[in-house]
Amino acid sequence: MKAVVLRGPGELALEEFDEPVAGAGEAVVDVLAAGLNPVDLSRMEAAPLPSVPGNEGVGRLPDSTRVYFERTREPFGSFAQRALVDERLPIPLPAELRTADALTIGIAGLVGWLSLSHCARLRPGESVLVLGASGPVGHVSVQAAKLLGADRVVAAARDRAAIEPLRALGADELVTLDGDYHPSLARAARDGFDVVVDPLFGEPIAAALGVTALGARVVSVGASAGSTATITRSSLYGRSLLSYGNRLTPVAVKRAAYERMCRHVLAGELTVARCELLPLADFASAFVRQAAHPHRKLVLVCDPTDPDLQ
Numbered sequence: 001m002k003a004v005v006l007r008g009p010g011e012l013a014l015e016e017f018d019e020p021v022a023g024a025g026e027a028v029v030d031v032l033a034a035g036l037n038p039v040d041l042s043r044m045e046a047a048p049l050p051s052v053p054g055n056e057g058v059g060r061l062p063d064s065t066r067v068y069f070e071r072t073r074e075p076f077g078s079f080a081q082r083a084l085v086d087e088r089l090p091i092p093l094p095a096e097l098r099t100a101d102a103l104t105i106g107i108a109g110l111v112g113w114l115s116l117s118h119c120a121r122l123r124p125g126e127s128v129l130v131l132g133a134s135g136p137v138g139h140v141s142v143q144a145a146k147l148l149g150a151d152r153v154v155a156a157a158r159d160r161a162a163i164e165p166l167r168a169l170g171a172d173e174l175v176t177l178d179g180d181y182h183p184s185l186a187r188a189a190r191d192g193f194d195v196v197v198d199p200l201f202g203e204p205i206a207a208a209l210g211v212t213a214l215g216a217r218v219v220s221v222g223a224s225a226g227s228t229a230t231i232t233r234s235s236l237y238g239r240s241l242l243s244y245g246n247r248l249t250p251v252a253v254k255r256a257a258y259e260r261m262c263r264h265v266l267a268g269e270l271t272v273a274r275c276e277l278l279p280l281a282d283f284a285s286a287f288v289r290q291a292a293h294p295h296r297k298l299v300l301v302c303d304p305t306d307p308d309l310q
Contacts, residue, residue, distance in 0.1 A: 003052045003080030004283045004300075006044055014281055017052055020076040020084035027087040029059035029069060031302040032309050033277070034078035035103040036290050038222065051075030056106045057083060057302070058099045066093045068102045068258065070110065070246060079283060081302055088251055091258055096266055099309050104136065104272040104297045105261045110246050111221050112140030113257050115197050117148055119244040120217040124149030126194035129185075129211075131204050133171070134162035134295045137221060139273040140261075141197045146170035147264060150195075154188045156181075156204075162295045169271055177204060186211050195219070202226025206235070214238040221245075224293055277301050277309075 003017040022028045034057040044053050054077035056070045067090035069083070076084035093102050115137075116122045128145040132138045133155035145153045155171040157163045163174050175184050185207055192213030198205045202225035209218055209231060216239045231241070246254065264270035274296040278286050286298050301309065 001081040002280070003077075004054070004280065005050050006047055006053055007050050009045075012053075012284065012287075014283065017050070017080060020082055022084065022087075025087050026073065027061060027085055027090065029057065029061060029067065029083050029085055029090065031057045031059040031078055031081060031083050032066075032306045033058050033099055033103060034083075034300045034302055035106050035108075036286055036298040036300060037107050038224070038290065038293075039107070041287065041291055048075050052077040052080045052083075054078030054080070054083070054300075056103065058093065058102050059083065059302075060306075061090060065090075066095075066099075067091055068093055068106060070107050070254070079280065079300055079302070091255055094262055094266060097262055100275045100277060100297075100299060101265055101272045102262075103299050104275050105140065105258065105265060105270070107246060108136035108273075108297065109140045109261055110249075110254055110257060111199075111244065112137045112197070113144045113261060114246075114249060114253065115219045115221050115244040116141060116144050116195065117257065118249060118253055119219050119242055120195045120197075122148050122150060122195055125151045127152040127154075127190070127192075127213075129154045129156060129189070129193040129196045129208055130171075131156050131177070131197065131208060132199040132222070132224065133157045133166055134159050135199060135224075135293065136273045136297045137199050138163075138197070139166070139169075140270070142166050142171050143169050143270050145195075147269065152190075154193070156185065156188075159295065182207055182210075192216065197221060199223075200225035202229055205229050206231050209235040209239065209241075212239055216240070217242055219244050273297055275299055279304065 057078035189211035199222035
């Protein structure tokens with residue numbers, strides 16, 4: 001089968017690779033399209049050689065059921081014509097849901113939703129700050145906060161133009177994380193945020209902690225602004241600093257959240273972020289763009305002939 005194959009550090013090529021064979025508790029999926037995520041780049045550093053990278057995708061099971069999956073079994077990743085998965089993971093998709101939309105609410109969507117509902121245990125009436133709101137995780141988090149009952153949601157990111165559309169999706173206020181943004185963040189906090197979703201870490205998480213209320217939960221979901229942060233004990237006092245990861249979350253919890261997001265999308269209550277479809281042969285440029293933190297979901301098309309690929 002055709003696949004993006006990792007042969008060594010930084011050695012990637014589109015070439016023939018062994019076909020996956022399902023063992024006990026496994027399933028082979030014919031991949032229609034695969035989502036590209038930051039974790040795909042980091043995991044290649046410790047991946048077995050040779051192997052196919054890629055975690056999530058939309059494809060078809062042997063019985064032709066179209067499914068979404070968010071984790072593969074090495075060495076058969078999703079950047080290929082076929083992938084190997086745990087048979088518990090594929091989630092059947094509604095016929096009306098576009099393949100691209102199914103991927104946009106996939107790994108990034110699960111992080112955006114479950115960081116609020118499962119990790120922070122967001123309560124109706126609370127206020128939420130979403131850092132890095134211009135990215136796929138932030139895009140879902142802003143809307144998820146409102147759907148889960150938040151009273152007030154503030155979206156923050158470096159690119160003002162990229163977060164401006166979030167006003168129409170539920171953001172009550174926008175903050176540009178550029179220059180000396182601390183006063184703007186403090187004004188937007190009013191009496192203090194109850195929940196913060198943070199895919200940035202670094203200096204922004206320290207600034208966000210300083211404008212939270214007692215009892216606040218700050219959920220770290222990434223580190224695109226830096227892997228270290230200087231946090232004072234006084235800013236953390238009375239607050240909880242949490243971390244969220246899809247791999248640490250029970251399968252049933254992720255399935256329930258994903259199915260709920262599907263219903264919201266089909267009901268017009270959750271708007272998916274911009275998604276860009278790229279041929280599997282363009283994987284190299286897609287990886288470069290992903291490393292630069294694009295403001296959209298990048299999707300590699302593995303089977304361009306499939307009629308369900310929209």
